[in-house]
Amino acid sequence: MNRLSMGPQLRTTSVLVVHLLLMHCNRGQSKLIGPSQPIVATVGDDIILPCHLEPAVDVAAKTLEWTRSDLDPRFVFVWRAAQDVLNIKNPAYIGRSSLFTDELKQGNISLKLTKVKPADQGRYRCYIPDNNEDSLVELVVGAATSPVTSL
Template sequence: MLHAKDRQSLVFLCGAFTFLIFLSLMHSCRGQSKVIGPSQPIVALIGEDIVLPCHLEPAMNAIKMTLDWARRDLNPRFVLVWRHGVELEREKHPSYKGRASLFTDELKHGNISLKLSKVKMDDEGRYKCFMPALFRGSTVQLVVGAVSSPVVQMTKNSSGVLECESEGWYPEPEVFWLDDEGHVLSAGPTETVRGADELYTVHSTVTVEKRHGNNFTCRVQQKDIKETRETHILVPGEFHLHVDDVIMRTLCSDFI
């Protein structure tokens, strides 16, 4: 049976031993590479191929190491699993099979980035690049969007009204009308419809007058994905003459 002094000595030795192990681990970690990802979200359009950047700094050979790319909101959560020079396809989430890969020739230089082919809307989310041997990882936020060019036309009645429609947007965009000097015109509220494919269709109309000029632009933009599409339309002089004629006949009828 240990005496009190012996127990105190033993506790002291255990504490000192634990502290030395901690210092050793801290020292070894200082010499290890860090896992570095991008500081800003990565934006991709549906159907594109995209790279989620991630690398080791300072660079080290990762070919024989263990590497995981994962998303917590998935089940199974793995987007890609790399073990000792081989990718484990059976561990991968079904939606990423055939679409997620590494730059295997670059692993020896510490490039552990993930390539996604034919991006889908469901790919949007937060990804984690993790190296178990280093106890370190980094996250990458992927934002997915869809865009299309607007179609502009004059109404059939030629009443000074222009129509603009654009299909296949994500997230929901904004619509602006501009005159030939780039000034924003006052338009009615934008009509927005979300389809079964979860993409948005927007429709907007504006009434133009001769003082606005002959060139008009419908601009559709989405700030989150930093995408803008616009279409220009040239209104012929006859159109304005017809509008002026309608206005004059309206004014004359007020005096009859």
């Protein structure tokens, strides 16, 4: 009799475990994607460091971070509560770093960096803390060269 009474209970538990596993797997369906090659820029350029979720997920209400571990403070750009957080941003990037806020609903977290400087060269981290997911982007900065004229 004990075996019969445990049958339905075991089936209910099994269904619950499978349901929980499916929920866990579905949460991590989107993946943060960055470029596979370094981004190359010339001093003075305006450039985009690509980073997006695939498939697209609305991240406008999430916290988003762009950082460089070799900087202090390390924050190049922070989006929190639907706005740019300036008080923790590295001073070198104030007024030069931005997101395409109208594209956050499509999962585009790409960083726009204006007036690139040699000191901007390095490895950038695009990070979504809620998802504990990141993507790295390498920026290589070269000096602009003038054409050489000879007689």
